[in-house]
Amino acid sequence: MPPSWIRCLSPLLCTLIVWSCGASRLMAAPPKTGDPRIDAAITKAVENLKSVKVDHKYVVGLVTYTLLAAGEDPESPAVAEGLKSIAAKCQESSGEYRPSGHHIYEATIDIMALEAADPELYIEQIEIIANYLLGEQEAHGGWYYPDRRGGLGDTSLTQYALLGLWAADRAGVRIENEVFERAAAWHFGTQTPSGGFMYHPQGENPVNRQIRGTMTLAGIGSLAIIRTILFNRAIPEPVSDTKSNPLQFLERLNPADKDKGNRDRRPPKAIRPQIDKTIDSSYNWMTRNFPIAAPQPVEGNYYYYFYTMERAAALNGWAKFGTVDWYPYGVDALLARQAPDGSFPEAVTYRQYAPSGTCFCVLFLLKATTKLIPQPSSGPVDLGAGTLAGGRGLPDDLTKVEFKNGKIKTEEPSLGDFNQILAGLSMIELPEAEGDDSAKLEVDLTKPEKLIGDIDLLERMAVHRQPEIRQVSAWALGRTDRLEHAPILIDLLRDPDLSVAIEARYSLCWIARLPNGFGHEPDPTEKYIDYDVAVDVKPIVKEWQESLYKDWRAWYLEQRPYDERDDFDDPAQIKFRRKR
Secondary structure, X not given: OOOHXXXXXXXXXXXXXXXXXXXXXXXXXXXXXXXXXXXXXXXXXXXXXXXXXXXXXXXXXXXXXXXXXXXXOOOOHHHHHHHHHHHOOEEOOOXXXXXXXXXXXXXXXXXXXXXXXXXXXXXXXXXXXXXHHHHOEOOOOOEOOHHHOOOOOOXXXXXXXXXXXXXXXXXXXXXXXXXXXXXXXXXXXXXXXXXXXXXXXXXXXXXXXXXXXXXXXXXXXXXXXXXXXXXXXXXXXXXXXXXXXXXXXXXXXXXXXXXXXXXOOOOOOOXXXXXXHHHHHHHHHHHHHOOOOOOOOOOOOHHHHHHHHHHHHHHHOOOEEOOEEHHHHHHHHHHOOOOOXXXXXXXXXXXXXXOHHHHHHHHHHOXXXXXXXXXXXXXXXXXXXXXXXXXXXXXXXXXXXXXXXXXEEOOOOOHHHHHHXXXXXXXXXXXXXXXXXXXXXXXXXXXXXXXXXXXXXHHHHOOOOOHHHHXXXXXXXXXXXXXXXXXXXXXXXXXXXXXXXXXXXXXXXXXXXXXXXXXXXXXXXXXXXXXXXXXXXXXXXXXXXXXXXXXXXXXHHHHOOHHHOOOOOOHHHHHHHHHO
């Protein structure tokens, strides 16, 4: 049985690194947070990791992965030695993976380090480790200790297995949807009525059946990964009702050509609402119990808790748990414990497993899930003079884009697609100036990418009488990717046509770098499509739109450029008036 720190090793967030780019996939230089205090702490910790001697082979992958996340080149001595040690565990002749003793935890850390370094170079080793993880999944969908098969599942082990399989999936290894569907079902069945998760559901030891903040965050993160995998790589079924989304913008995308085996798979529609509901329930548990859900500093899983929290929050686009901004909260808690040599000392009973705690702290401080995600391919993002800080570089919705080999892949509709979808709308006429009905301007909708950046034109399209034109405007405004244009999209959230409001939400998620916005459903009517009885969705849609408008308007008031501030609606002014 592995020691409890390994059982609670932070879910080394594939999501973080997995999206980084290039041959030196993460970054050529250490990323900066913009806060000198945090940057100094990261630098000291990384130098400590590069110099420390790792006594346990099962920690090598964690150290290697962390160094890569901190900007170390795969060919640097410390990283290269780690990668060599990991690769040696894979017997290519027999296809066997031989961990040094910590099974699923070790396998996941190793596969993530290889994928972060170079998925093409290490693809054979990645596939070997993935097969090992697949072979350990229990019939109920969870994972348990390999030497005790037939158990009821382990939330910590299950999260690790999913992280490892996600890394393999990104590297191009074919993994059937059923693997993730079964894992989702296991989480549905093991979540408590209060929304929390336990370490060992229905286990014999009552201590392991206690709801824990760490395990609740692990469950949230695992379900978010499952959602991302199931809803980003399959081709959608043909849509006959074009009214719901006539332009088919931001639909689920195809995987890379080299993974053609994935093309025949479809995400199960029924599972998405249940995943969202389960995640929301766990989030509510965390908000009710935060910050008392955190372990005590003397506990071995203290550092692991914070990194698990960062993963869950980043994958779901949460800036806060209730009223608590989780990142400053974690920074203050962790930096107070950093030693002069840059390390983060383990609890007394876990010192033999150092430097795991230092690794978890570095990954948290880096905000690895967001900071190591590359910028959109269209070029650097200029968010104006505002204060937008969280999650730059994320795509609209993590569940509706493809991440392959560490890169974000998007796929614009082809000319043929648009000619078919926009039949009868290939050209539109707009007044050249406001109030001028005589002079007309023709716009070619078969080339929507050429509309990006033409704000004057897009503003006029945003009030066009035809909803399809307003939807094109919302799409192009999102791709223009500038904070100051968000108010146009916020107004479109109240559009009488649902497809326009949906498109505006996607574009705002892109501009804000919030993968799932503020937790609102992408389409409030999707869950009712397969109902046998008629459901009046009008009040449901109206409530959804008003909630969207309220949250996004509040977001913009806080993030807008400074030259638009100091008005009556400025949150700072409102707070000042209340104090008086």
